[in-house]
Amino acid sequence: LWAFFRFKKKGDVMDINEIAKDTYYFSINNNLSGFITKRNAIKCFEQLVAKLEPGESIHLPFIDTPGSCYYATQHRIIKCSKKLFGFKFKEWKWDQIKSINYLKRGFTGTLILNTVHGEVKIQVCSCRAKFVGNRLNETKKIAK
Structure with missing residues (x-):
């Protein structure tokens, strides 16, 4: 199963809110999610759309615990975190990521991004760590 969401920034007939809901439910239905609310995931997605480059598409949405969404595009991985007043974004371009590994321990799974700036650990459901x-x-x- 492959998630692929493509849309245009302006003049698109697709409703961004509907795409956000589809993205959220893809994460829920594929056990990729943590404990972010649907409302925050959708708000995060709406702000993410404004940051995407023309033609950039989301290849995989997944949700970390607590309250962070991650999206993989053909150019980068983007983390969106809920803050007290708004959202904070952090990104890693594919050329900054040396390798991607995963660990499974009991009910928890961990993705390990070995980046040029050090290791980034992302918690996911253990049953989906390999998938993600x-x-x-x-x-x-593909990005190379």
Whole structure:
């Protein structure tokens, strides 16, 4: 199963809110999610759309705990975190990521991004750690 969401910034007939809901439910239905609310995930997605480059598409949405969304595009991985007044974004371009690994321990899974600036750990559901890790590695290969 592959998530692929493509849209245009202006003049698009698709409703961004509907795409946001589809993205959120993809994460829920594929056990990729943590404990972010649907409302915050949708608000985060709406702000993410404004940051995307023309033609950039989302290849994999997943949700971390607590309150952070991650999106993989063909250019980068973007983290959106809920803050007291708004959202904060952080990103890693694919050329900054040396490797992507995953660990599974009991009910928890951890994605490990080895970046040029150090290690980034992202918690995911243990049953989906391999799925997400493989999808991110595939996207990284395509990005080269």
